[in-house]
Amino acid sequence: MIEVRDLTKKYGDRVAVDSISFSVKQGEILGFLGQNGAGKTTTMKILTCFMSASSGTASVAGFDVFEHPFEVKKKIGYLPETPPVYPELLVEEYLSFVSDLRGIPRDQKRKKMDAVLERCQIGDVRGRLIGNLSKGYKQRVGLAQALIHDPEVLILDEPTVGLDPKQVSEARNLIKAMRSERTVIYSTHILSEVAATCDRIIIIDRGKIVAQEAITSLGVTGATTKTEIVVQRMDDAVVNALKGVRGVKSVQPFENGNKRLIVESESSEAVMSDISQAVVGQKAGLIRMSPVQLALEEYYLDLIRGKRGEV
Ligand SMILES: Nc1ncnc2c1ncn2[C@@H]1O[C@H](COP(=O)(O)OP(=O)(O)OP(=O)(O)O)[C@@H](O)[C@H]1O
Numbered sequence: 001m002i003e004v005r006d007l008t009k010k011y012g013d014r015v016a017v018d019s020i021s022f023s024v025k026q027g028e029i030l031g032f033l034g035q036n037g038a039g040k041t042t043t044m045k046i047l048t049c050f051m052s053a054s055s056g057t058a059s060v061a062g063f064d065v066f067e068h069p070f071e072v073k074k075k076i077g078y079l080p081e082t083p084p085v086y087p088e089l090l091v092e093e094y095l096s097f098v099s100d101l102r103g104i105p106r107d108q109k110r111k112k113m114d115a116v117l118e119r120c121q122i123g124d125v126r127g128r129l130i131g132n133l134s135k136g137y138k139q140r141v142g143l144a145q146a147l148i149h150d151p152e153v154l155i156l157d158e159p160t161v162g163l164d165p166k167q168v169s170e171a172r173n174l175i176k177a178m179r180s181e182r183t184v185i186y187s188t189h190i191l192s193e194v195a196a197t198c199d200r201i202i203i204i205d206r207g208k209i210v211a212q213e214a215i216t217s218l219g220v221t222g223a224t225t226k227t228e229i230v231v232q233r234m235d236d237a238v239v240n241a242l243k244g245v246r247g248v249k250s251v252q253p254f255e256n257g258n259k260r261l262i263v264e265s266e267s268s269e270a271v272m273s274d275i276s277q278a279v280v281g282q283k284a285g286l287i288r289m290s291p292v293q294l295a296l297e298e299y300y301l302d303l304i305r306g307k308r309g310e311v
């Protein structure tokens, strides 16, 4: 549904997006993660035809964003970083204006407007001036604007910023409900949010993609994995035996009386097998050996750290 190839954007000498390539399948929800200034907004602006690229190609639903911007804009609903709302209009006036811009036929307008008012839970403020609404409500009006024409593709730039926890949860549910119905790309800084809503994440750092992963594969990342080992009898001999296994990178120190260890190692089957043998060889009474889900946050920081060689 979305294809991006070697996309680069320079602002003068500054490279904001550096030759990135990715694709998004129909019905997929993609989380776009990265620190401030990573290039998320720039990429989204190019995909939504708000900005040209310096080089590379991008297409949405088979239409090139540079050659067929009108076709692309029809397919896309876009919520920019700052909601594109007019403070001097009432919510309903604004949505009516957006419907006209989107070319929604007169006889369907009322129905479409009611549907987004309901979906974004802004029915109760439909008659209020946008300028007087709270930040979270303005954000929801922005979301309604992006949804009004039932777009196949939604591009949302930090849609949950400024929402209170209840609204965040509602916005997440709204996005989740679109799974398989629409294709969604959205950016956020909140790691738990991508874990909860996305099928896949792309992590971007200083204009480059540093990881593309399915959420389900985040337990084992890169070359290392963490394994929890629970034994009946723990002592220094067990720890030393584990440290001696080839491929083991670290064994977390254990407190006296604690019969649980975390071992970080290469993730190959051979190393796993050697780890279990080392424990069994010590007659420690192996009770459990299971992979530790590497927290998304840890994974993310590891990646950025790896790239920067600091932090
Ligand atoms: N109009 C512009 N002129 C010059 N540089 C710009 C412009 N817009 C963005 N940049 C630079 O491009 C880089 C990427 O910015 P971008 O807004 O895409 O990042 P982002 O990932 O969306 O960050 P944030 O999380 O803060 O929203 C940054 O270094 C930024 O300073």
Ligand SMILES: [Mg+2]
Pocket (backbone or CB within 6 Å): 040, 041, 042, 081, 157
């Ligand atoms: Mg941004």
